[in-house]
Amino acid sequence: MSPGSNDGRLVRIIGGGLAGSEAAWQLARRGVAVELYEMRPEKPTEAHTTSDLAELVCSNSLRSNSLSNAAGLLKEEMRRLDSLIIRIADACCVPAGSALAVDRERFAEAVTAAIEALPSVRVIRKEAGEIPSGMTIVSSGPLTSAPLSRALASLLGAEHLYYYDAISPIVTAESIDMSVAFRASRYQHDNDDYLNLPLAREQYESLVAAICAAEKVPAKSFERFIYFESCLPVEELARRGRDTLAFGPMRPTGLTDPRTGKRPYAVLQLRQENRERTLYNIVGFQTKMTYPEQKRVFSTIPGLERAEFARLGSLHRNTFINAPCHLLPTLQWRGRADLFFAGQITGVEGYIESAASGLLAGMNVARFLQDQTPVTPPPTTALGSLLAYICDPARKDFQPMNVNFGLLPPLDAAVPKKEKKQLMVERALRDLEKWMSEIGEKPVERVGFRTLGDGPVP
Ligand SMILES: Cc1cc2nc3c(=O)[nH]c(=O)nc-3n(C[C@H](O)[C@H](O)[C@H](O)COP(=O)(O)OP(=O)(O)OC[C@H]3O[C@@H](n4cnc5c(N)ncnc54)[C@H](O)[C@@H]3O)c2cc1C
Missing domain, CATH: 3.50.50.60 (FAD/NAD(P)-binding domain)
Known part of the structure; x- marks a missing residue:
């Protein structure tokens, strides 16, 4: 053209x-x-x-x-x-x-x-x-x-x-267990932009093992080029070594759990996604795990047991x-x-x-x-x-x-x-x-929900 x-x-x-x-x-x-x-x-x-x-x-x-x-x-x-x-x-x-x-x-x-x-x-x-x-x-x-x-x-x-x-999962705010989460930003004690879910060493290690074992969506041949070091899927980080995530997106540096007064072994950070604070994004958790596996694995994280996923992760x-x-x-x-x-x-x-x-x-x-x-x-x-x-x-x-x-x-x-x-x-x-x-649009008569498909095609 x-x-x-x-x-x-x-x-x-x-x-x-x-x-x-x-x-x-x-x-x-x-x-x-x-x-x-x-x-x-x-x-x-x-x-x-x-x-x-x-x-x-x-x-x-x-x-x-x-x-x-x-x-x-x-x-x-x-x-x-x-x-x-x-x-x-x-x-x-x-x-x-x-x-x-x-x-x-x-x-x-x-x-x-x-x-x-x-x-x-x-x-x-x-x-x-x-x-x-x-x-x-x-x-x-x-x-x-x-x-x-x-x-x-x-x-x-x-x-x-x-x-x-490179999409990380998003969960609804009301489904996060606030008796586990604490608000804080790294090194900024007066800033509460993030929710943090603290993990003890055993909890962190079992999460890493679950991520490594989870079923993944195979990358299409034309998608192989897309992994950049700054944006790796969480399973690739987990695969590289037991502590890679704890030194990466789950690093606890600059964060103190107010309930224990201590720095946790690892932290899952959730970033506010909208102005209304109804949605939170799991920071750095872009993934090619299948959707059911994401729900299963992420629901094992303390504080996300009842998480409602508004969006699941992907890399495309x-x-x-x-x-x-x-x-x-x-x-x-x-x-x-x-x-x-x-x-x-x-x-x-x-x-x-x-x-x-x-x-x-x-x-x-x-x-x-x-x-x-x-x-x-x-x-x-x-x-x-x-x-x-x-x-x-x-x-x-x-x-x-x-x-x-x-x-x-x-x-x-x-x-x-x-x-x-x-x-x-x-x-x-x-x-x-x-x-x-x-705006002068006439509503169309409701078709209703059908489950079998032999209706007329326009
Ligand atoms: C591999 C893959 C799998 C996906 N799987 C799902 C899924 O399972 N479920 C889901 O909800 N969404 C899925 N999506 C996301 C998305 O919903 C679909 O891609 C959807 O088809 C997008 O609709 P669209 O009209 O924007 O694009 P498309 O449906 O892709 O239509 C765009 C059209 O533009 C044409 N085109 C492109 N460039 C030009 C050009 N220069 N000149 C003329 N024509 C051009 C293409 O041939 C194509 O027909 C997937 C996406 C991809 C890439």
């Missing part, structure tokens, strides 16, 4: 994955013409295996479909906003308990057929090597091709485009931009009002989060073309809270984030813990509907 101006009415979308397909659908249903650039099959990525749009590159699960889970809440919000991805996922689902899992081939084929059937959308099977002028959505995903990555690096500054993520090949510096919560680039970003490249993490950001980008581009102000859902909704997180200009050391209840603002009144999520969900859906009516 060569750059150049378009007539201002045509929208170019780069990347026909989950975000790009959803954005194209949202634009088409608002009568906007789209050119959707997808480089496959002409140029493959390291993970996709077909030429279908919206191919799921790994798991066939779109995570929980239950309203007791933030991923389920996000899906419900997307249903009400007429998401194509969720509509087709509902129609192609396979039994998976409370999760929404799909027949991946049927799913991607149905999305491709639905997009290709739209008269106002032209799918162009070509790599985009530059950022065009005019209305554009960049949704080229975690495996953005090299020429486009170079163009993005020169647009944003090379230091604002990342090629892998992942192209994403420094969204807190560059994006408005409307998904517009701060430097150019007609350039939008959507999908994993914005720093949201996960299939549905990517599709949800595509939904908002499509909606906002249509509003922009109709001289309406781009919008963002209230922070009390799942989508609004995720966007508020990734686009918060005060955020430092940005790493991708998935949707979770810890991102939602606390409720106004104190309520019993078991009622909290339900009240947050009710507030989210009430606020979403109010917001939709304020």
Whole structure:
């Protein structure tokens, strides 16, 4: 594709994955013409295996479909906003308990057929090597091709485009045992930014042994290059020697346990993750342990026995931009009002989060073309809270984030813990509907949760 101006009415979308397909659908249903650039099959990525749009590159699960889970809440919000991805996922689902899992081939084929059937959308099977002028959505995903990555690096500054993520687990504040944790920063006795979980020698050694023995996700061949000495997975540090962690991220120097008046043998530090202090990040614990193993191993740490994990750790090949510096919560680039970003490249993490950001980008581009102000859902909704997180200009050391209840603002009144999520969900859906009516969006009739997938495909 060569750059150049378009007539201002045509929208170019780069990347026909989950975000790009959803954005194209949202634009088409608002009568906007789209050119959707997808480089496959002409140029493959390291993970996709077909030429279908919206191919799921790994798991066939779109995570929980239950309203007791933030991923389920996000899906419900997307249903009400007429998401194509969720509509087709509902129609192609396979039994998976409370999760929404799909027949991946049927799913991607149905999305491709639905997009290709739209008269106002032209799918162009070509790599985009530059950022065009005019209305554009960049949704080229975690495996953005090299020429486009170079163009993005020169647009944003090379230091604002990342090629892998190193994610430490995040736990909710209320699930940390505060009778074990103490607040302190190393050497700064008047600073309480961190929570610290002290470990005696035997506790530390059994943690190291458990980390070494835990099952790991094998690195894909194209991911082998990503380990940098400053950002090694915790299991690699544990493998290097029994005390490597105790001299690394778990070093106790500068910390005194106020309950014993002594320096612990090792310390697990938890750093505040959001302004509301509802989430804490386990410092230096990026890992490729499988998700169930992370839950099992980290729950053996004194103070984390009942930990609720808002995000689990990972290390991935992942192209994403420094969204807190560059994006408005409307998904517009701060430097150019007609350039939008959507999908994993914005720093949201996960299939549905990517599709949800595509939904908002499509909606906002249509509003922009109709001289309406781009919008963002209230922070009390799942989508609004995720966007508020990734686009918060005060955020430092940005790493991708998935949707979770810890991102939602606390409720106004104190309520019993078991009622909290339900009240947050009710507030989210009430606020979403109010917001939709304020911006003139008609809610879509609820499809309901199905468990078997023979429903109609649009
Ligand atoms: C290996 C891997 C496994 C993952 N597994 C999971 C998982 O199991 N569950 C989960 O929730 N999330 C997973 N993710 C994270 C993420 O949710 C998915 O990558 C998701 O597909 C992101 O959606 P997207 O639309 O942003 O990108 P994609 O779905 O990747 O779509 C981007 C599209 O842009 C195209 N493209 C790239 N560059 C160009 C260019 N220059 N010109 C034209 N087209 C271009 C690509 O071919 C691709 O089709 C995984 C990511 C990776 C890399």
